[in-house]
Amino acid sequence: MPGGFQEIGRHGVNFVRTVGGMFMLLGKLIISFREVHRSLGLLMEQLYLLGVKSLPLIVIISIFVGAVSAWQAAYQFKFIGAPLRLLGHAVGKAVVIELAPVLSAIVYAGRVGAGVTAELGTMKVTEQIDALESMGISPVRYLVLPRVLASVFMVPFLVIFANFVAIVGALVVSIIGVAISSETFLTGFKYSFELSDFINGLIKAAVFGFIIGIVGCYYGFTTRGGAQGVGRATTSSVVVSMVLILIFNFVFAVILFRI
Amino acid sequence: MAAPLIQIEDIHKSFDSLRVLEGVSLNIERGESIVVIGQSGCGKSVLIKHLIRLLEPDSGRVIFDGEDIGEYDFMTLSKLRLRFGMLFQSAALFDSMTVEENVGLGLTETKRYKPGKIREIVNEKLELVGLTGVNHKRPAELSGGMRKRVGLARAIANSPEVLLYDEPTTGLDPITADMINKLIVDLREKLEVTSVAVTHDMKSAFEIADRIVMLYGGKIEFDGTPDEVRGTTNPVVRQFISGSASGPIQA
Numbered sequence: 001m002p003g004g005f006q007e008i009g010r011h012g013v014n015f016v017r018t019v020g021g022m023f024m025l026l027g028k029l030i031i032s033f034r035e036v037h038r039s040l041g042l043l044m045e046q047l048y049l050l051g052v053k054s055l056p057l058i059v060i061i062s063i064f065v066g067a068v069s070a071w072q073a074a075y076q077f078k079f080i081g082a083p084l085r086l087l088g089h090a091v092g093k094a095v096v097i098e099l100a101p102v103l104s105a106i107v108y109a110g111r112v113g114a115g116v117t118a119e120l121g122t123m124k125v126t127e128q129i130d131a132l133e134s135m136g137i138s139p140v141r142y143l144v145l146p147r148v149l150a151s152v153f154m155v156p157f158l159v160i161f162a163n164f165v166a167i168v169g170a171l172v173v174s175i176i177g178v179a180i181s182s183e184t185f186l187t188g189f190k191y192s193f194e195l196s197d198f199i200n201g202l203i204k205a206a207v208f209g210f211i212i213g214i215v216g217c218y219y220g221f222t223t224r225g226g227a228q229g230v231g232r233a234t235t236s237s238v239v240v241s242m243v244l245i246l247i248f249n250f251v252f253a254v255i256l257f258r259i
Numbered sequence: 260m261a262a263p264l265i266q267i268e269d270i271h272k273s274f275d276s277l278r279v280l281e282g283v284s285l286n287i288e289r290g291e292s293i294v295v296i297g298q299s300g301c302g303k304s305v306l307i308k309h310l311i312r313l314l315e316p317d318s319g320r321v322i323f324d325g326e327d328i329g330e331y332d333f334m335t336l337s338k339l340r341l342r343f344g345m346l347f348q349s350a351a352l353f354d355s356m357t358v359e360e361n362v363g364l365g366l367t368e369t370k371r372y373k374p375g376k377i378r379e380i381v382n383e384k385l386e387l388v389g390l391t392g393v394n395h396k397r398p399a400e401l402s403g404g405m406r407k408r409v410g411l412a413r414a415i416a417n418s419p420e421v422l423l424y425d426e427p428t429t430g431l432d433p434i435t436a437d438m439i440n441k442l443i444v445d446l447r448e449k450l451e452v453t454s455v456a457v458t459h460d461m462k463s464a465f466e467i468a469d470r471i472v473m474l475y476g477g478k479i480e481f482d483g484t485p486d487e488v489r490g491t492t493n494p495v496v497r498q499f500i501s502g503s504a505s506g507p508i509q510a
């Protein structure tokens with residue numbers, strides 16, 4: 001069994017090193033904020049590449065998220081005999097509070113988190129990051145700051161669209177598949193809609209964007225060992241982002257919704 | 260005699276359990292062209308990266324122009340790096356940028372020159388390395404030799420005092436390699452820089468060096484002029500320059 005203990009010890013050391021490394025990067029990021037004005041052009045570019053270009057994917061996913069929520073809710077309502085006029089209410093709450101923020105963030109982690117890690121990881125193993133530093137340019141300011149900031153802005157931006165599109169998807173399914181009128185659905189939705197849910201969803205989304213950005217950059221910067229290393233770093237980045245998103249989401253739920 | 264421009268004092272560097280540098284000390288004089296030779300994987304890149312603190316030693320110091328660069332804060336370190344130019348082993352061009360953007364990046368980001376002025380400097384540097392008409396090409400469209408030359412133009416863009424070359428000829432055909440060697444000698448005369456190169460290419464070392472040192476077993480094994488290298492009886496150096504598989508060095 002000593003091998004087993006050693007294994008656990010090694011994982012423990014790696015875990016501490018990873019967490020420490022992420023906080024160190026966070027510290028450097030905060031320091032680099034002083035020079036944020038010099039990264040505005042890069043920020044604009046990343047807002048477009050990371051955010052705007054994710055929009056089609058978010059829209060497609062959200063249509064089906066809304067659609068399946070309406071379908072499942074209708075099925076369960078029928079089963080327990082709940083009135084269908086509550087459909088808009090139930091689906092609206094689920095989408096605005098949980099589904100749109102969490103699923104958008106997960107999709108964003110898959111697309112953007114992976115992309116950022118692969119890009120920075122490739123730059124790392126081909127010495128492009130060393131080259132930046134050798135020219136007196138801070139890689140944190142030049143690469144991390146624009147990507148993290150863009151994610152903090154763009155995940156909430158995407159969630160706004162996700163909310164809207166998912167509700168439309170649910171509405172369409174309700175009309176066509178469940179045969180309730182759009183008035184019935186929308187009355188239920190409006191009745192239950194609270195601005196604070198929506199705002200909280202966006203705040204969550206910003207936190208998720210921050211997590212995806214910093215985790216993506218961290219794994220990119222610590223990539224070692226060629227193409228295989230880039231692949232490994234990308235996988236770790238996405239897995240860690242997704243797990244952190246779900247953990248933080250649960251923490252938010254416990255804080256915001258006192259049972 | 261004036262103090263050396265760069266003093267490397269007893270540097271030790273390990274990665275986890277891998278001990279790479281185990282007490283390297285070396286003085287580099289102003290205006291000198293020094294070449295560090297050694298086997299692949301012996302720590303040449305690790306050593307040269309310490310000169311601009313891309314890596315930090317576990318113990319030991321690097322003194323540049325009388326100052327310990329390990330004590331520098333981030334801003335001072337950035338200023339120090341502007342006095343250096345580095346050509347990386349794989350050129351390390353930014354593949355999302357054109358040749359012109361690569362060469363001009365340092366000027367754009369760290370000096371507040373106008374775009375016209377930057378273009379002028381970029382063209383001048385590209386001409387110095389013998390490249391014209393490739394300004395708008397991307398690195399992926401260039402041959403290995405051209406990439407190295409772009410890397411070189413980028414390294415000299417800021418008119419540095421010290422040029423660092425990490426294996427400038429590795430991976431190039433002999434003719435292109437020789438062109439790069441000539442270019443290094445040429446640039447040194449034109450720009451009057453101090454240059455530090457690391458390589459395992461002996462032909463290149465003999466061509467560009469005033470002084471050759473050999474890194475072996477994490478330490479400096481030998482230090483002398485090219486003629487002293489040719490005439491040495493040191494078995495490690497002799498084996499390395501003759502490229503023989505039998506001898507004290509084991510692959």
Ligand SMILES: Nc1ncnc2c1ncn2[C@@H]1O[C@H](COP(=O)(O)OP(=O)(O)O)[C@@H](O)[C@H]1O
Pocket residue numbers: 224274277279297298299300301302303304305306
């Ligand atoms: N950042 C790093 N992390 C871990 N190991 C490294 C790192 N950089 C270099 N090494 C290891 O140090 C040794 C020396 O590497 P290097 O200096 O690149 O050799 P070379 O003399 O061929 O340039 C190699 O075994 C390499 O794997």
Ligand SMILES: [Mg+2]
Pocket residue numbers: 303304305348425426
């Ligand atoms: Mg090397």
